[in-house]
Amino acid sequence: MDPYSIDTYLNHGKDLASCTNLTDSFVLFLQKLLFQSELQNKFSKPMLWMGIYAAIASLFCILPMVADLLHGLKHKKLWFPCKYFTLNAASLTVIAVAMKLPMDVSNSMQNDVDQDGKLGSMAFMCTMMANLLPSLATMDSKELITNIIALGVLVITLVVNVYIQIETGAISYLNGIYYSSIACMYVVMLLALLMIHTCSALMILKSKQILESKYKAGHETKLKDLELQQPGRVTVEKLEQHVSNHWIMAETSSPQFMTVCSATTSASGVICVSSTVIHVINMLSTRPNMKYYGSDYKWSVSVIFIIQFSGVILGTIAPILRCLASLSFKVSIKWIWNHIRVFKAESCYTQKLSDWKHSSIPFRFSNRRCKIVIQDLKVLILSFLIGFQKMVVVTCKMIALIPIFFVICILCCFHCWKWLKVMFGASLNVSVEEPAQLQHTKDLSRYVLQLQDDMEFAGRTLKSISKSVNRVIQKAKKQQPNNLMKLLEECSGFEGVGKYDVHQVPSLPEEKYVDCWSLPVVTLTTIAISLPNVQKDMVDGLLRSVSEGLTYVTLVEETLNATDEFVIIQNAARRLWLEVEVYHKWLGNKLQNPSHQVNPAREIVQWFSDTAKNMVTEVENKNIEGSNDDSLYISVSAKSMYRITQTILVSYHDNIDQISQEDLFVQISSMISHMLAACLTNLPQVIAMKCHTNVIEKREASVHTAAQLLGETMHIINNLQDRQLPNLKPDELPFIDKWRDLFLHPSP
Incomplete structure (x- = not known):
């Protein structure tokens, strides 16, 4: 007999009515309760698997965040660029699945583990948004706008669902903990992070144009210097200098580096740390027993909670280090003081909105009054958005005062240690930087690209970037093609x-x-x-x-x-x-x-x-x-x-x-x-061309390839420098038929 059929419960009801003095209406009421209970049990069975699905999705969010952290540490990129955890359709889908608990407005989740699971998911969302912020810089304009809108839809949907649960009591007071108040704090943080992402996206759109124009000017200057060399006779030393200069331009004008150095990133890092602190304090206060759960998700809620708590702790590391590193990259104590006296929003944050404000709308109708109304409405809306954008930037700068305080302490300790080394350098045999090194650093500073020309760029950061390209080249030297070099050394010339x-040779038919x-x-x-x-x-x-x-x-x-x-x-x-x-x-x-x-x-x-x-x-x-x-x-x-x-x-x-x-x-x-x-013999030209690409998002990878190629082929380039090149024009060297024809019919 089917335990879920209506006939089953009707038969039970008839048996009950014949054996008792209960009224028919009460019997029917009991039948209905039994039937609804069985249906509820049937429909809630898949919820356990939905919880496991959300736990797996959370794990897929944590792994790329940790991978980005390890990648930054391995390559000594303390701004931790987003290489694996980026904002796109796939990641948004996985994040939406991971947010299953706070998105669920219909399931009763009154146990402390259930409540902490919902709040933990919101803290996890704050952590992920802080980690995703630099990835906005890797997108072109169309992708950036699309992904920001998609992120906005996801965050607003999450916020609305949480608000509904607060109003209905699904997130409420339990065991002395005001879960609704904590949820409200997370809602504010999520909305603040969404505004920061939107503000950063508008800044990125304009900043890329500014940095691109500066990069082109520097690239053209270096290219002219290289073209002065005799074709095919560009020395390794000249190539190394060319790669180093382009490396500095590519690194300092990197969209992700630029985004990390902004006030919005510092603010997002502070918000991320705040959400983590609240989550840890809440967990220590409630100390939820993972063995007791009261929702249809059953034990999967505990799995989600543990995985997402781990993600919150691990995911907070990169935003903290980005926040501190971004300030130490470009600032000194003097710079900090000059920039905290007056809070203002730089033009790059509002220029895109200003351009839209003064642009014309392509009207498809001829009614003049309608055109005036629409144009005035557009100006009014964009004027409000410009003011709101300025307010967000100023607020971010105020929030950034918190990490600036820690950076001031670190810089003071650093300068004290430097002063002690100078004072006791003779007895401690500590070497002081030589004038030649200072001059080299000053020469390299010409290739630093920043949004504001008057921005001070810390010399230690420039040294770090210069050392990074040297490390790549030196590491590549150990990977030189020994078998190829042996073959080239066995025969000289090009005959x-x-x-x-x-x-x-007779040609084949139709060849x-x-x-x-x-x-x-x-x-x-x-x-x-x-x-x-x-x-x-x-x-x-x-x-x-x-x-x-x-x-x-x-x-x-x-x-x-x-x-x-x-x-x-x-x-x-x-x-x-x-x-x-x-x-x-x-x-x-x-x-x-x-x-x-x-x-x-x-x-x-x-x-x-x-x-x-x-x-x-x-x-x-x-x-x-x-x-x-x-x-x-x-x-x-x-x-x-x-x-x-x-x-x-x-x-x-x-x-x-x-x-x-x-x-x-x-x-x-x-x-x-x-x-x-x-x-x-065309390798020097290839290396020079690899140093440059028109796509700003791919520029770092391209110059890295050039440095790697230079390190691997240094010995080959030096070996070929000793051979007498044929009398070919520079644009003919890459073509084998030009070489062949010259040897078959040598010019007098």
Whole structure:
């Protein structure tokens, strides 16, 4: 019998009525209560799993916050940029799930664990918002506005739901604790953090424009200095200076660094700490017993509470350190005094609203009175918002006085310690900063980019940024491609670039041949490792060298040869190299075929040539099965193999029968070495270009790549400096066909 069917309860009611003197109405009332109780038990069963779901979502919010904290400590970025925990559609969805307890307005949660769970979720929300603030700077204008609106909807919905629970008594007085009062404090904090996020978003929109114009001016100046160097002869020292200067510009103009250094971030840090303190005090006061719960969420409430409490404690660390570090980055005691005497909102906070205020609205109607009303209404609303924005900024600066007090104490201790070192430097053998170091710091300060020109930037912060780029370069030096350097040092010059392809080779039918650096290198390597009589250690060494070299060849091609026709060839080369290096196959044909063991080198080369020609003919004439990409890949790879093998056969003529496999391997290795060397002469240009990108949000990562690349290739660049470059124009150096043509037809 179904325990939840109405017939079941009617039958129970008839039995009850026949056995007692109760009235029919009272019996029906009991039936209804029993039925509703059973239904309530049935519908509340999924709530346990909803609680577990919210606990898992909370954990997914904590992990990226901790990851950002560890990332900042590892890379000594004390402003703790948001790399993993960022504001986007995915994170907002997870946060909404984690806020299940305070969002629930229908479930009775009167136990102390339930009440503390609701308040703990609100404290957790404050912590997450404080951690998310710097991530606003990583978005473009459209993403920023969209995500701020989405965050606003989430916070306002949460606040409204909490207010409803306060009014209905779902959050109330219990065991001497006024939970409703604590909830009201959290509501105020959440609304304050939402206003801070909105204020910061408006500041970010305008600040990026200011910093971008300053960055462009500094970049153009440094680029002109670098262009004065002879093409292909830019020294490592000049490159290192170029990277260092761009590193400072990128770091100090970083949108996240700029946001962390603002008063709004300091205020959000104070609010985050306040919410954490309230939550800890409340927990110590109530000391909830995790074994007792009174809601449909059952024991999952305890799990949510414990996980979110851990998230509050761990998530507060980064906002505290950001708050203190942001002040120590740019201030001295004099700076603090000058900026706390008068509170005002800088123009970057209100400029965007002012621009909107003075902009025109594209009206779609001709009624003049309507235009006047709408325009006046827009001016009135934006004037109010500008005033409100100024009030928020001033309030944030007043709140920021709290961490400023601690920074003053830290700076006083620092200056006292510095004074003691100077006083007792002779006896303690403490070295004082030399004039040369001071001059170097002063030179670097020219590349510091700030919103206000009169802002003082702490010298210790500049030294820290300068040391960070040196650390990246020094660490990259330990990762230099030793196998590649060994291959380059075995052969000097670039003559091999003119030997891999000659014009006497007959073209295949309908051939439109364009070449890049990577494809002939991969093709020549394929031929070399297919020679079975060559020692295995020599083959393995060539494979490792080419594998390391192709990493940098790819960077050169992606940076300097990025047109569509070259990209097709480069994609084919990457796919072919995967097949050659991993599977030791060429277009499905196994390399080092046992049948080649006794064959002379000529027959192996001829086999590659014939096979390639047949494949091209099959693709062109029969349109073999498979996708167009596969056909293009086979055609491009086969054409490259045909031309190179034909070049080998034509170049050696009758002497190829006398060449052993070992000699052919050495000749091919020499050509590969020369081609890699010729390609890598473009590395200084690539490094210089990697220092700069037009996307301000990606500028830090780009200059970091440049520093990493410089450290790894310093020895290669120095080695290639000693070779005589061909008489090519700077814009011709990145193209292999220009090198080949010059060697085939040298200019007088």
